[in-house]
Amino acid sequence: MEKTMKQISPKDKQVGKEVLAHLNDLTKPKGSLGRLEELAIQLAEMTGDMFPTISPPGSIVFAADHGIANEGVSAYPQEVTAQMVYNFLGDGAAINVLTKEINAMFEIVDIGVASDLDGDGYVAKKVKYGTASFLRENAMSREEAQQAMEVGMEVAEKMIDNGAKSLILGEMGIGNTTSSSAILALLSEGDLEDIVGRGTGITEEMLQKKREVIQQALAERQPDRNDVLDILSKIGGLEIAGMTGAMLKAASRRTPIIVDGFICTISAILATKLSENVSDYFIFSHRSEEKGHGLALDLLHARPILDLGLRLGEGTGAALAFPILESSLQILKKMATFSSAGISKEQKSIKVKN
Structure with missing residues (x-):
């Protein structure tokens, strides 16, 4: 690292x-x-x-489970993460459709799904079987957080070595907006009312529960806002750590990083805390509908290209913005x-x- x-x-x-x-x-x-x-x-x-040349882009989706999903903060049960991985493998997800449209290289990486998986195209890089609920204990150990970042670096480097000229990062993990919102609340010191959104589409009652869970967890865990590994280990996610590592590796290879939505932007914030220069390699694809994304973009002084009301993740916003980037270079x-x-x-x- x-x-x-x-x-x-x-x-x-x-x-x-x-x-x-x-x-x-x-x-x-x-x-x-x-x-x-x-x-x-x-x-x-x-x-x-x-x-410059940015084609073909390389799209990597990191999949991982979150123990915090069991605290009533998501509209979907945790097993949906594994089910969606199979959907990615079967070319049935939105990101599959969009990456084919832009002739992107594609990979789905299991960095921490809470069950055993297999299938054609499945990349097994599991650090652990999901994080613990950070309401009750640290999400993972410091060593596991670093390992997840190193997995991200390894996967990104392999994608670039195989010919990717730009990187589109995405994620899949039920509960990951809760982890991302907690990280943003810590780093921005903002009001939870302005940060915590509905994620997968939760009810007003669940939204209030989500805010309470984050507030209590931050008080219990007391992560050091100046220590990225401490943040990731206490309230983070394995896929968030993986994307952070992938960004660092791409920047070290002078490879443009097309940043997706809310969760990907949280990884970008963490990456900039580790290296100021990494921000020189970000292009922000879109403004997500997720409530905290505007604040996260402001922390990075970012100007996104699109505003389409998206809140899916997976790297979909970045894939949609890619043709605009390609057009800019064709003009040049x-x-x-x-x-x-x-x-x-x-x-x-x-x-x-x-």
Whole structure:
């Protein structure tokens, strides 16, 4: 982990300047393509390449169970996590549909599902059989939190070595909005009323219970907000730790990270606490409908691309934003310049006779 963090260098601002100059020479008014131009510059600065490539993207979904799900904070029972893993393996989930549309590499990784699974395409990297309920005890040990981060690093590195030019991270785990909300409440010191959302679609009564569970758990566990492993071990999730590790590894390889929704953004916050430079490699895909996501984005000074009322997770928002990123690079690479098209950039002065 220490070695990976040391390998994360800042973005290449000089390449960004060169890309801006090229964009300004394309056959359009300066800045007229708005965010598309900004995104092209960001991607160039991340990769250090004036004409970067982000295809194919690599999509990794980390699946894990949460003991906190047994405290009445979710609309679905814990066994749905394992059932959804089989749905991913059978190409039946939303992320399966969307990754096929963008020709992405795809992998579902069991980093902590509470039951034994198998099947074609199943990647077994189980750290433990789900976390404990952090209302009653620490979610996991410090060593398990670090192991989960290292699994994330390993899986991300393998995906990049196999040809992925950008990374889409997703998660599946019943109860994970409770863990993510607890982490956000700790790090933002915000009001739980403004942070805790309905997750899988819980009732008003369950929502109040969810807030009470988080408040009590934070008082009991007392995680150190300056120690990422302490946060993850006391109130975190295995898939949250896995995504955090994957982000660190991708950044160390100068690979753009397309950040998904609420839970993925929590992992991004944790990654930035470990390495400030990692934020140079984030592109935020969308603003989730989940209540705390706006606050989480604000902590990272993030400007998401889309706002579609999504709250599914799995990496779906990132997959939907990917074609916009690809379009920004196609503009950069294929659009004519004024000189190549023989179009005048200068407005000639016209003399008016008196």
